[in-house]
Amino acid sequence: MSSTYTASPFVGKTFGVTVSHLTKQFGRSTVLKDINLEVRPGEIFAIMGPSGSGKSVLLKHIAGLETATSGEVRIGEYDAADPATRDKVHLALVFQAGALFNSLSVYDNLALYPREHRLYDEAGIRERVMHALSILSLEKAVKKFPSELSGGMKKRVAIARALVMEPQLLLYDEPTSELDPVMSATISEIIATLREQTAVTSIVVTHDRSLAMSIADRMAFIMEGKIRATGTPADFKQPSDPVIANFLHPVVDLKNPRFKQLEHNYE
Numbered sequence: 041m042s043s044t045y046t047a048s049p050f051v052g053k054t055f056g057v058t059v060s061h062l063t064k065q066f067g068r069s070t071v072l073k074d075i076n077l078e079v080r081p082g083e084i085f086a087i088m089g090p091s092g093s094g095k096s097v098l099l100k101h102i103a104g105l106e107t108a109t110s111g112e113v114r115i116g117e118y119d120a121a122d123p124a125t126r127d128k129v130h131l132a133l134v135f136q137a138g139a140l141f142n143s144l145s146v147y148d149n150l151a152l153y154p155r156e157h158r159l160y161d162e163a164g165i166r167e168r169v170m171h172a173l174s175i176l177s178l179e180k181a182v183k184k185f186p187s188e189l190s191g192g193m194k195k196r197v198a199i200a201r202a203l204v205m206e207p208q209l210l211l212y213d214e215p216t217s218e219l220d221p222v223m224s225a226t227i228s229e230i231i232a233t234l235r236e237q238t239a240v241t242s243i244v245v246t247h248d249r250s251l252a253m254s255i256a257d258r259m260a261f262i263m264e265g266k267i268r269a270t271g272t273p274a275d276f277k278q279p280s281d282p283v284i285a286n287f288l289h290p291v292v293d294l295k296n297p298r299f300k301q302l303e304h305n306y307e
């Protein structure tokens with residue numbers, strides 16, 4: 041089935057992402073504070089940081105799902121917050137929990153968005169769904185329901201669903217959360233392989249140090265809504281910033297435990 045697949049003209053074009061002075065307030069709390077980032081076309085860019093630091097909110101701004109209080113996000117030359125950008129750039133967001141519909145089979149989960157938006161006819165949808173499933177070695181799961189899948193398979197199905205969009209910009213929110221180390225490595229391989237095959241610009245929000253260190257071209261640390269540092273994985277092998285060092289290589293210290301020191305208690 042994948043042999044008959046013809047990629048749309050969208051495939052192969054890549055876009056960079058520029059985040060400029062992005063600030064976001066929810067009520068009185070400022071969760072993103074003057075964020076500046078430059079993600080190059082075709083790059084795998086990892087965003088790391090503690091829980092609650094603003095990673096998912098930042099990703100939603102890039103996906104056009106949140107509007108900035110001030111500042112902006114550009115995808116190539118287009119404003120990420122402008123709904124018309126979706127006609128010019130194919131982007132897909134792989135949600136943290138997968139967000140699969142339990143009442144739908146794997147096939148129907150993948151077909152749902154293109155059907156609702158009438159992107160292709162049913163034959164075109166079938167081609168794309170089967171192609172996406174074959175890329176992730178999920179052909180055998182096509183008739184299964186999410187409840188019948190392992191955690192790792194659910195994540196793969198969520199990525200396959202994003203691929204049906206033929207994305208030029210792929211955003212992943214914690215793609216390895218709740219997976220064991222081997223499954224996490226599998227997901228890292230998938231993200232890197234997809235980038236190799238389609239040159240898709242990939243932004244990966246993650247806690248997973250080994251994912252970021254093994255496949256990211258560059259990475260940024262966000263802490264309390266601010267970018268604390270940006271660099272290549274090699275730059276962070278032995279970070280001089282003690283806060284980043286503690287995040288990447290936390291030492292279990294039973295004499296002086298963190299849960300007794302509230303100022304360090306950011307999970």
Ligand SMILES: Nc1ncnc2c1ncn2[C@@H]1O[C@H](COP(=O)(O)OP(=O)(O)O)[C@@H](O)[C@H]1O
Binds near residue numbers: 092096098
């Ligand atoms: N829609 C919202 N309304 C109000 N506060 C929000 C909303 N979304 C996120 N927040 C808050 O913004 C902060 C950053 O959240 P988030 O980006 O989800 O963190 P994480 O880095 O864990 O992904 C948190 O304090 C969270 O409670």
Ligand SMILES: [Mg+2]
Binds near residue numbers: 095096097136213
């Ligand atoms: Mg999050």
